[in-house]
Amino acid sequence: MQKLRIVLIVILGAVLLLSMTSGRFLIINDPQRADVIVALAGETDHRPARGMELISLGYAPRMILNVPATANIYGIGMLEIAQAYVQRLPQRQSMSTCPIVGLSTKTEAQDVAGCLKPLGVHDVLLVTSDYHTRRALSTFQHELPQYHFFVAAAYDPQQFGVRWWKHRQWAKVNLGEWMSLVWWEAIDRWRQ
Numbered sequence: 001m002q003k004l005r006i007v008l009i010v011i012l013g014a015v016l017l018l019s020m021t022s023g024r025f026l027i028i029n030d031p032q033r034a035d036v037i038v039a040l041a042g043e044t045d046h047r048p049a050r051g052m053e054l055i056s057l058g059y060a061p062r063m064i065l066n067v068p069a070t071a072n073i074y075g076i077g078m079l080e081i082a083q084a085y086v087q088r089l090p091q092r093q094s095m096s097t098c099p100i101v102g103l104s105t106k107t108e109a110q111d112v113a114g115c116l117k118p119l120g121v122h123d124v125l126l127v128t129s130d131y132h133t134r135r136a137l138s139t140f141q142h143e144l145p146q147y148h149f150f151v152a153a154a155y156d157p158q159q160f161g162v163r164w165w166k167h168r169q170w171a172k173v174n175l176g177e178w179m180s181l182v183w184w185e186a187i188d189r190w191r192q
Contacts, residue, residue: 023162023174026181028133031152034060035121038112040128040136041066041100043154048085050154051127055091059152060125062094064115066108069099105136105180106188109143116147126151131160131177135184142189 037060039051051063067082079099086095098115102108116124128136130153137151161167164174 022178023131023160023164023170026132026134026174026177027130027153027162028137028151029130029153030150031059031125032123032150033058034123034125034150035062036060036116036119036123037063037125037127037152038098038116039063039065040105040126040132041068041108042132043129043156043159044082046154046156047127047129050152052089052091054125054127054152055094062096062119063091064096064098064112066098066100066112069101104188105132105139106143106184109140112140113144116144121147123148123150125149127154129153129159130155131173135177135181138189139184 031054037051037054039047048065051065054060055063065082065086067079069077069079071078073081079097082097086092086097089095096115098112100108100111102111124140124147126133126136126140126149128151133151133153137149140147140149159169160173161170164170
């Protein structure tokens with residue numbers, strides 16, 4: 001009985017340690033100089049802003065903004081909204097949009113391939129939400145091995161924090177991203 005108690009305490013301690021570090025594990029923030037920055041689709045405020053910040057810091061000469069091609073907001077296409085947004089920016093000469101049809105990070109990577117190919121680039125700096133960086137980097141490296149990828153985190157304290165247990169929204173995002181990461185690593189990565 002004493003051995004069982006010790007084993008349970010060790011298991012419980014390990015689970016507690018893993019859960020306390022699970023938020024930090026999801027985040028990779030390692031921006032490196034690249035030929036192009038690709039801001040992933042999904043979040044339309046922090047990701048593009050982080051990409052533009054990295055352009056201004058000299059991390060890449062140009063940026064591609066991924067945009068869901070078929071999505072609408074109040075009857076106006078997101079691609080049209082994004083293109084108008086880009087035209088208003090001082091960096092507009094170094095920016096373009098990439099229509100994304102897929103609904104997953106895996107299919108987004110496949111859609112991005114068509115936008116990268118004509119540019120003749122090799123090194124790509126991905127910009128995505130902090131909690132999504134590990135899975136995004138793994139997915140793009142797997143799906144597009146002809147490119148060398150780096151990743152930069154776009155932080156949004158409303159959506160996520162490494163101490164995920166402190167806010168309901170952070171806990172939901174942490175759980176959802178872990179489910180997506182496990183699905184990617186265990187199943188989706190191996191599908192053709």
